[in-house]
Amino acid sequence: MLAIICGHCGYVLYEGNELKTLTEVVREYANVCPKCKKALKPITQSVRILEGER
Ligand SMILES: [Zn+2]
Secondary structure (H helix, E strand, C coil), rough: EECCCCCCCCCEEEEECCCCHHHHHHCCCCCCCCCCCCCCCCCCCCCCEEECCC
């Protein structure tokens, strides 16, 4: 179980078992969080990865 969430508002950008890179996921959202409209960068300060939560 892998989840990538917006570091600003906690919006779940990706959730699933497929291993994706931050760059891939962020690119799917055009580098902008659809909820808070803040810029997403493929660094841990702007997105968070949760693993093994379930
Ligand atoms: Zn956000």
